[in-house]
Amino acid sequence: MFLRTPDSRFAFGLGIGAVCVSSILLLIFLFVTGEALPALKNVGLRGFLFDDAWYPTDESFGLVPMLVSSFVLSVGAILLAGPVGVAAAVYRLYYAPSWIRKPYRWLVLLLAGMPSVVLGLWGLVVLVPLIARIEPPGTSLIAGILVVSLMVAPTVTIMSESALEGVARSSWSGAAALGLSRESTLWNVVLPAARGGIAAGILLAAARAIGETMAVLMVTGNIVQMPDGPFSAVRVLTSNIALEMAYATGDHRAALFVSGLALTILVLLLSLTAARIAGLKNNV
Amino acid sequence: MKTGPYTDKNDASGSGYTLGPVVSGPECCTPEAVIAVRGLDVAYDGVAALKDVSLDIYKGCVTALIGPSGCGKSTFLSSLNRLTDMSGGCRVSGSITVDGWNIHAPEVNLQELRRKVGMIFQRPNPFPFSVRRNLDMPLREHGISNRYEREERIETALIDVGLWDEVRDRLDASALSLSGGQQQRLCIARALILKPSILLMDEPCSALDPLSSATVESMVGSLRGRYTVVVATHNLAQARRIANYAAFFWVKDRAGALIEYDTCGRLFETPKHKLTAAYVTGIAG
Amino acid sequence: MSDSFSSSTERGRPHRIRDALLPVAAHLGTLVLCGFAFWVIMDIVWRGAPGLDWSFFVDEPTSAGRGGGIAPILVSTGLIVITAIAAATPLGLAAAIFLVEFMPTGSRFAAWTSLSLDVLAGVPSIVFGLFGSAFFGLWLGMGFSILSGGLTLACMILPLLVRTTEQGLRMVPDDWRRGAAALGLSRFSAVRLVLLPAAGSAVTAGLLLGLGRATAETAALIYTSGYVDRMPSSLFDSGRALSVHIYDLAMNVAGGDENAYASALVLILFLIVVNVAAMSISDFLLRKKVST
């Protein structure tokens, strides 16, 4: 009866679309959790955390080495990509000659949209042999860190740029009226004012780094072990899923879904914090 | 609740002012109310914007709404074609009838109401299409499928607003490339093309330069008699030039209220209320 | 410390160093970033270009992809991406229109939808792959198929699509909404005839970005659309996407590097075209916004 008029039917149709869109996330959680349930029951959190190693065929489900590898790899990537990304943003906005700005932005956007397999291919064919000269075989944590930092640096740059551009013109003129140099203004006024947005960008980049699969899979050697140095081969959570889903069954398969669930929750926390920080900045 | 033709003492109760009988309306004005507003209250998010407004709008006349900024002129106008429905949190109560029909009745077809009661806005708002499509689209949407008829009506409407000679060879140019005054006249043509009987205009000239403003103004004058026009304006001289009736709104107790409503001549020459007197002589407002 | 002059110079010195450091750091960071970007791009072009000729596009792959071309892979990629866009467009448009035009700002539902889209945008692609294989592949019984892969990608690009359309619609001035309503247009007509055309370029830019994102994706496809490198005969066949092909050649096929590079070049050339188109449109939008 409320669908009397064409307009209410139209709104109803749109509403159904909107409900579908907003329920995808729930659906993902539902299905990933559902598939993970057997392992959560049979192996339990204790198993995932305290089993000595990852031998899923022998009922040993220790995820810790891969968790640590994921963590170290993302932190390493952020330590490289964060400063470089922010520096690149500062350069484009405040130091670049005007003719460079546009092509430069396109280059950054191009890098941001670079498929991860392509970066992985480059890492595998170019970077890994270079690292192998220092310490063979070259597929290593450091190769993963380098490739992933290249991947997420544009995220930091793009987010920092919009945060820096958001700092009001009036702050600039106010600082100029105080006789501050461009560098002092940047240090004392603009960068502090934009720090929320920059931090949000870095968190988003961290989320991307943790979730990255292909590029890491192609260059890190994929041996399940605690990383003991930049040149040791590691396997991260995401690569593990991609490598083993092909043949996993039973609890093994469910365990892969558990790691998927863990990844999702981790990334969710990171991106929510990022949104919160960016939102806070806007309110101040 | 068909309201009969205007007869006598119409009590605009609550506004503290009683409307006198119209003795000498201009010749084109039949003293017949096409819009009757009784006890209209409008509130945005619980904050009253208009309180207890009652008045009749007479057929074929130009009625000017005057008053300081924020006194609710635009609000009053948009409650007449229920454009207030568009701003969420806007509550309208009281009764409004157009041609005797209660526009808040559940069976009212909003599209039909708005076709009958056209509206022009302060800022010209032609759609970002060609001149032709701006006029053609509403016609098609209101079910006029005959192409020749549409073309004919487009031409008539453009002639009506004095735009035909200016745009006849660029009907397919973007409407946004027209000058401000031309855009506004196009918007008027767009409203006229649907053959409304009532036109609501919200400060139609205030965003225009003096010359365009004069063109649009004289155009509005030429609509008198053929259409019922309600026009909100800040320009008192303009109100005197084009209107038969004038309604003076004022902010009373934080909400807009109708203070005085009379023929234009009397409202400006011999206002009954001292606020009106102060406003029209430029002392207040 | 007691000498006020020396202490003031001590305060001054580090500032000078710091002030000099900033431009140096900015230039250095940029140099590093651009240097690596160029390195990657040049490497792909340099090693990929020799393998690119007409036959590469029209031949079937031979000996696991070491030889031959990528014709079936291009067809599969095209079908996967078209499926994704075709599924995501109506849903994304509907959701965006509903949020902007029919939901009061600040409503619960709008807040939840926008939060869920933000989170969805951050979900790792391998998790989309897991979800896709469990939901579309197993639960809906699509198995390894182009359809399953395309629908998984549709879920992935929806946040992008909804966001860009939403922004486009919010940029449409209210004047036009009121104008349309005052002409007695129905909401449906107003959306179809005024608002969507006015937001058209934003929507197109969003679609192009979504197209790029879908084409670049690998991890979500391995376990949904699969590996089969034959010419697909329907949407229910498994089909290998270009990015999956690159991955497979690089990792699992000894001597597949040359064709992996040629495929990578094809992929990034396509992405450049798509992204440049999207960016020109959004630059155009920005100029329009500034000028009005």
Ligand SMILES: Nc1ncnc2c1ncn2[C@@H]1O[C@H](COP(=O)(O)OP(=O)(O)OP(=O)(O)O)[C@@H](O)[C@H]1O
């Ligand atoms: N969409 C809205 N939401 C909330 N409050 C509104 C809205 N529109 C108008 N108001 C409020 O209603 C009151 C009357 O506004 P209105 O626009 O009708 O005045 P006006 O007489 O047309 O003023 P002006 O001459 O400046 O156009 C004002 O206090 C205004 O703040």
Ligand SMILES: [Mg+2]
């Ligand atoms: Mg107004």
